[in-house]
Amino acid sequence: KAGVTQTPRYLIKTRGQQVTLSCSPISGHRSVSWYQQTPGQGLQFLFEYFSETQRNKGNFPGRFSGRQFSNSRSEMNVSTLELGDSALYLCASSLVSDGYYTDTQYFGPGTRLTVL
Amino acid sequence: KQEVTQIPAALSVPEGENLVLNCSFTDSAIYNLQWFRQDPGKGLTSLLLIQSSQREQTSGRLNASLDKSSGRSTLYIAASQPGDSATYLCAVPGNKLTFGGGTRVLVKP
Numbered sequence: 256k257a258g259v260t261q262t263p264r265y266l267i268k269t270r271g272q273q274v275t276l277s278c279s280p281i282s283g284h285r286s287v288s289w290y291q292q293t294p295g296q297g298l299q300f301l302f303e304y305f306s307e308t309q310r311n312k313g314n315f316p317g318r319f320s321g322r323q324f325s326n327s328r329s330e331m332n333v334s335t336l337e338l339g340d341s342a343l344y345l346c347a348s349s350l351v352s353d354g355y356y357t358d359t360q361y362f363g364p365g366t367r368l369t370v371l
Numbered sequence: 372k373q374e375v376t377q378i379p380a381a382l383s384v385p386e387g388e389n390l391v392l393n394c395s396f397t398d399s400a401i402y403n404l405q406w407f408r409q410d411p412g413k414g415l416t417s418l419l420l421i422q423s424s425q426r427e428q429t430s431g432r433l434n435a436s437l438d439k440s441s442g443r444s445t446l447y448i449a450a451s452q453p454g455d456s457a458t459y460l461c462a463v464p465g466n467k468l469t470f471g472g473g474t475r476v477l478v479k480p
Contacts, residue, residue, distance in 0.1 A: 288467075298470040300468060345414055359417055359420050362415040365413065367412065
């Protein structure tokens with residue numbers, strides 16, 4: 256069974272631009288979560304989508320948004336990029352979602368975003 | 372608010388030594404605890420998920436223990452190898468998955 260895939264793997268953008276990242280979960284998984292990882296802040300939760308609905312949202316500004324499609328694939332968008340948005344963006348999928356993340360989370364390889 | 376701490380932040384051991392990684396959490400009302408491994412610049416690989424009703428979970432050279440009452444979990448890696456060099460993170464679920472800061476492990480040949 257294929258794992259979680261994320262595209263693109265690397266991105267370089269300039270301040271003020273916007274970016275869209277894509278995540279394809281493991282086949283059959285309906286929950287997709289997004290995380291931002293930086294050396295200073297560690298892993299921080301962005302949001303979770305389940306059955307095309309955002310279930311939970313972390314403490315990030317409205318410039319960060321996402322969506323999930325009927326095939327469970329998810330995208331996240333960051334508008335008006337800032338230097339501080341440079342990070343590794345990880346998505347994770349799980350088979351079920353009870354709102355409490357009790358199921359094993361499987362992570363993708365991440366998208367490395369660099370904002371210049 | 373759940374807080375997860377991993378101490379030490381970094382650890383260096385000679386090959387063959389057993390590794391002991393610690394994870395502590397502030398809210399003991401957890402459903403489970405998950406341990407991950409992360410290689411530099413890569414995603415996370417799930418190692419073990421230990422349910423709140425379990426005290427231990429084993430997979431090969433890895434053994435994780437959980438003591439909810441004291442808010443602690445320990446990951447043991449027996450007979451460490453250079454390939455075990457990575458960052459190890461623990462995470463507990465709630466309305467989000469809360470991660471510790473990780474322990475960066477270096478196993479010297």
